[in-house]
Amino acid sequence: MSSSCIEDESLRSSEWFRIVNEMLGRAEIALNGPQPFDIQVHNPAFFKRVLQEGSLGLGESYMDGWWDCDRLDIFFTRAINAGLEHQLPHHLKDTLRIAAAKLVNLQSKKRSWIVGREHYDLGNDLFERMLDEHMQYSCGYWKDATTLSEAQNAKLKLICEKLALKPGMKLLDIGCGWGGLAEFAARHYGVSVFGVTISAEQQKMAQQRCEGLDVTILLQDYRDLHEQFDRIASVGMFEHVGPKNYATYFDVVDRNLKPQGLFLLHSIGANQSHDKVDPWINKYIFPNGRLPSISQIAAASEPHFVMEDWHNFGADYDKTLMAWAERFHKTWPEISQNYSERFYRMFNYYLNACAGAFRARDIQLWQIVFSRGVDNGLRVAR
Known part of the structure; x- marks a missing residue:
């Protein structure tokens, strides 16, 4: 390579550095600085990669060990509060993904099983220790x-x-996970529980957990439900339904809920209605996930139900994620032989990035109670 080419490459590298340094400065984050939320860059190609690939490049370069940060949670809180995500470029693949989400049902019956295989079936050894x-x-x-x-x-x-x-x-638990709610409700409230999940690993553990109780756990898509229940709950599952299926989802709840029934929806929520999907989260953590907004939930639910209560405790998810992160770090030596170092960095990044987003109040956690509006003297608990 000629000396002029080397000089040109050096100039480009310094320009990439200058732009990233300036952006981070708006969030009072320093490159190779002394604060725990400052980032330590190990590979100079990091700057170009982030500016060209945006969120995906930021996450993947961390997974590749190109940079580190002692307190990723604080880093993300500061970056989000400073609006840095809006200043990162949108990769062509991100644009195509948004377009695809508008045109294609990414959460169809056939595709709904993807997140079960790729995330919830990661391994019970991990989740048993972290949760x-x-x-x-x-x-x-x-x-x-x-x-x-x-x-x-x-x-x-x-x-x-x-x-x-x-x-x-009779309680229906749509997206019953590892059977925690099913067991709790059956054991402490004397109800009969019917749970459905799209994760084989979750079904297996849920059946073991609920052995001897009046609980049935099936590996089944929610759209195939055709029974009658006094109560329905759905906890942490609506994020996988997708806007094209919101109306269908509430149709399913409606046809399975008795006239005097109640339905509780527990879901992460977005502050605005949009088609954005974080490309890193979509690729590595929750494939085809979408966060609903208030207006999207309202539009899908209003043909069927009266909204009795809307409870936001999104700030509590910050504490929950940080508790998971602490337990994940402590248990890593016990399970590290089952996973790669790159997986460790990926999961650490995921937990802390999400904690930072909740702390910045960029996303919320809602519990919503619906009824058919009958005069049942309902006073929703707090």
């Missing part, structure tokens, strides 16, 4: 809690109380 004893992979309720176990126990109790569960009732 609480109820295996709750959704936001805990930290109002009076000081530990993850207390927060998740409080969340399960809150759901059951909001649904006003009584012995002898």
